[in-house]
Structures are given as structure tokens and as C-alpha cells.
Amino acid sequence: MSKTFSPTKRFLIKGVIATCLLSVTRVGFAAKMAQIIAVRVWPSSTYTRITLESNIKLNYKCAQLFNPDRMVIDIDNLNLNPTLKTISTKILNNDPFIKSIQATQLAPSTVRIMVELKQDFYPNTFTLSPIAEFKHRLVVDLYPSKSASADDDPLLTLLEEYQRGDLNKKQAQIKSPTNKKKNSPIIVMLDPGHGGEDPGAIGYKKTREKDIVLQIARRTYNLLKKEANIKVYMTRNEDVFIPLKVRVAKARSLNADLFVSIHADAFTNRSVKGSSVFALSTRGASSSAASYLAQTQNDADQIGGVSRSGDKYLDNTILDLVQKTTLSNGVLLGSAILNRMKKVNNLHKPSIEKAGFAVLKAPDIPSVLVETAFISNITEEQKLKTTSFQNQVSKAIVDGIKDYLKRRKN
Ligand SMILES: [Zn+2]
CATH class of the missing domain: 3.40.630.40 (Zn-dependent exopeptidases)
Known part of the structure; x- marks a missing residue:
């Protein structure tokens, strides 16, 4: 489980933990249950983005696990609905980074999303306020750790x-x-x-x-x-x-x-x-x-x-x-x-x-x-x-x- 991070990665992981702590401070105060209204996955050769769109801001905790590489996101105040269940069908076999995604009801009012990765990665997780036709969004960006990409594209760096x-x-x-x-x-x-x-x-x-x-x-x-x-x-x-x-x-x-x-x-x-x-x-x-x-x-x-x-x-x-x-x-x-x-x-x-x-x-x-x-x-x-x-x-x-x-x- 132990893992050595480069300064770059350590910085990003810290950032993720900080985001998670901030996001749970209001747990217990929200009267209204959150509801997922759309799930989107955007695979690309540079990074993969997962977006959960909801009626209210999501309270979540996340963690990165190793051997095998996984990302776990627990969302409070939420029940598994048909829209969220479709998340497992959004991953194509040829997805560059993601092996599978599963959403399960972990406890009453808590949903766990488990993302299994094909390779070593680092996450960047954040929320977005409503804009244009979008409601609240929770965004999970997954970047490959090996920046030694085959071509000379500086995009990942x-x-x-x-x-x-x-x-x-x-x-x-x-x-x-x-x-x-x-x-x-x-x-x-x-x-x-x-x-x-x-x-x-x-x-x-x-x-x-x-x-x-x-x-x-x-x-x-x-x-x-x-x-x-x-x-x-x-x-x-x-x-x-x-x-x-x-x-x-x-x-x-x-x-x-x-x-x-x-x-x-x-x-x-x-x-x-x-x-x-x-x-x-x-x-x-x-x-x-x-x-x-x-x-x-x-x-x-x-x-x-x-x-x-x-x-x-x-x-x-x-x-x-x-x-x-x-x-x-x-x-x-x-x-x-x-x-x-x-x-x-x-x-x-x-x-x-x-x-x-x-x-x-x-x-x-x-x-x-x-x-x-x-x-x-x-x-x-x-x-x-x-x-x-x-x-x-x-x-x-x-x-x-x-x-x-x-x-x-x-
Ligand atoms: Zn334009």
C-alpha cells in the first residue's frame, strides 16, 4: 500500500484530501436528499474526466487505493437511482485508463463509487456551481502518472x-x-x-x-x-x-x-x-x-x-x-x-x-x-x-x- 510520490503528485494528493475534508463539513445539515441527474465520462488520451451532475451540491469523501489502482468516492445524502446505475455502462473496453466503474448503496443514504484504473494515476476532484444549463457538478479528473507519453505533446505537463x-x-x-x-x-x-x-x-x-x-x-x-x-x-x-x-x-x-x-x-x-x-x-x-x-x-x-x-x-x-x-x-x-x-x-x-x-x-x-x-x-x-x-x-x-x-x- 505504501507508495512514494514525486513532489508534483504529493501536492496533488494533498489537494484532493483538502477538498474532501472541506466537502464533508456540512454533512448532517442538508435537509434535502441529493439526486443524480446525469452521469458523464469523458475518456481521452491525456486524462479521463467523470462528471456527476446533481440537483444540490454533493457531500463526498474520496480516497486513492493501490494494488490494484482504485479511486473510491463516497457520497452522503444520496440514494442509488437509475441514472447513477448507468455509470458502469459508460466505460468502453478500449478506455485508456479506466477498467470499470461501479456504483453501490454502501449504507442508507450513502453511495460508493468505485473506479478501477488500468494504470497508476493521480486524481483531481472538485465541485462546480451551476452555470449555463448545468446544475451542480462533482468532477473527478484522473491523470496517468506516467507522463512519458509516446509523442511530443506537452499537454499533460x-x-x-x-x-x-x-x-x-x-x-x-x-x-x-x-x-x-x-x-x-x-x-x-x-x-x-x-x-x-x-x-x-x-x-x-x-x-x-x-x-x-x-x-x-x-x-x-x-x-x-x-x-x-x-x-x-x-x-x-x-x-x-x-x-x-x-x-x-x-x-x-x-x-x-x-x-x-x-x-x-x-x-x-x-x-x-x-x-x-x-x-x-x-x-x-x-x-x-x-x-x-x-x-x-x-x-x-x-x-x-x-x-x-x-x-x-x-x-x-x-x-x-x-x-x-x-x-x-x-x-x-x-x-x-x-x-x-x-x-x-x-x-x-x-x-x-x-x-x-x-x-x-x-x-x-x-x-x-x-x-x-x-x-x-x-x-x-x-x-x-x-x-x-x-x-x-x-x-x-x-x-x-x-x-x-x-x-x-x-
Ligand atoms: Zn465557440
Whole structure:
């Protein structure tokens, strides 16, 4: 049973115990029984998330057991209901980390959830308050202990740093563009918006933004891969939730030269349609629609669920240091993409828009956010699902990037 932890792991385990103690202080005072209204499991190659959604905040205790690796979560003031029973059916045979999950009635009003893992892991457990259409949530994130993943993806390391709150320190250094060797390939980071717990906008016919933008990003990736002097990465290539700052941090740690976030958002009015491209504004939004979209995008971390958020790296003092070239190159890149987009769809606005999108705030990477179309508009929702429109949008993004590379200022 005894186990040696690296400082990183020890920190996280302590964090979990602290969370658990806090969560049980109110046991006995809750008059109303909790009820599970949804159970979701999000497996991914980086980490697996289990979400229990309930009508009131759950009181829980958790523990990690070894030989075999297991996670036990005891929830008080709760009875096993048909929704919670389905948890065992949510695990696929090919799940990267989880072998099985069982929910049992341990005692009257206490449910035990036992998660059996396929490998050594560390957990991060936290609760989320209601937001958007979600009620209370208990989130159990399970990370593999062996960070020696087969590829060179820094995502797991960055997520660990993010949980510890020291992503900011490592990311504070601003890269000078002159460090770049001549003739080295241009590195493009594609960022399909949302993912996992965060579905993004949902269309009238229930099309989810997170699925559409992943499809478009994959098509764009395949086109860019064929370009001789371009190297391309994606912030996510599966249905996984990644906090906004980790997306930016991944781009910076892979020395990206350009960052293109891909979305298909909703607006309050279903008649609103057309494509738009956004660059970062440090001084407020260029229109009320831009401000609305930036707000809904920046809510993604609350919807997808983060346990902590150290915001220093995005605060104003760092933003004051933003090089003017980064911002003006962002506008140049956005205008080039918009110019190509107008050939494949009507434009929502004829020129590039600006707003304070958190995902565009890398101080040294020209970054844009492409709203491919409005998923809230019934015609555009239909269009977004088609291979032909997805291919056209991808080609427009690639051609826009190529136009920009010919014109950019260094
Ligand atoms: Zn979006």
C-alpha cells in the first residue's frame, strides 16, 4: 500500500484530501436528499474526466487505493437511482485508463463509487456551481502518472502545471521573434473550440459546436500538413475539455508562430448569420455582438470546469507588454482569412472584429478566432454539417494563412 510520490503528485494528493475534508463539513445539515441527474465520462488520451451532475451540491469523501489502482468516492445524502446505475455502462473496453466503474448503496443514504484504473494515476476532484444549463457538478479528473507519453505533446505537463497554479511562471517569458532561425518552418497551432464537458453552442437540430469545429480543424490540419514550409499542431484532436489558458500555453510551448481558434457559435437571435474573424482587443470590443461572443467564449472554463484559475499570465500588466507587432500581425492574419472566407460564405461583418477573447492572449503569437458560421441559424447549422462547406472553410483558412505569410511584418 505504501507508495512514494514525486513532489508534483504529493501536492496533488494533498489537494484532493483538502477538498474532501472541506466537502464533508456540512454533512448532517442538508435537509434535502441529493439526486443524480446525469452521469458523464469523458475518456481521452491525456486524462479521463467523470462528471456527476446533481440537483444540490454533493457531500463526498474520496480516497486513492493501490494494488490494484482504485479511486473510491463516497457520497452522503444520496440514494442509488437509475441514472447513477448507468455509470458502469459508460466505460468502453478500449478506455485508456479506466477498467470499470461501479456504483453501490454502501449504507442508507450513502453511495460508493468505485473506479478501477488500468494504470497508476493521480486524481483531481472538485465541485462546480451551476452555470449555463448545468446544475451542480462533482468532477473527478484522473491523470496517468506516467507522463512519458509516446509523442511530443506537452499537454499533460501543461495541465499538471495548470492544476498546481504555476503555469503562469513558466509561461511569463516573452519570446522575441528575432530568435527564430531563418528558413525554419512556420508553426501553426489550430484550436478547435470547446470539447468534453463544454459542448459549445448547440444548434436547433442539436448539432454541437465542439464536434463541427473539430471536424473543420482536422480538415484544415490535413491541408496544412501538405504545405512544405509549415508545421501544424492542434490544441485538441479528440473530445476533451482543455482550459483556455492551457490552449495558449500549448501553443507557446511548441513555439507556434500563428494561433487560429475555430468556432461556430450561437447568437441570441436565430436570424443572425455569416462568418466573422476576430483579433484580440485590449481595449474593449468593436461591436456588441463581438462583446457578447467574447463573453460566451470566455465562459468556456466555467462550463467545461476548472478547479482553479491563476490568472496572472493574462492580466493587464503582462498585456501591457504585448508587442505591437503581435497585435498588428494578428489583424493582418485575420483580414487575410476573412478575405478568403467571403468567397465561401456571407460575412457577418465586412471587416475584422476585435474583442477580449482569453484564447487570443498569447503575448507573442499573432492569434485569431474564426467564427465559421452561426450554428444558431438553421440554414447555417445545416451547412456546417456538410463535408463541402467544411472543406471550403478549411481551404479558406489555409489560403488566408498563406496570403498572410507573404505579407506579414517581422
Ligand atoms: Zn465557440
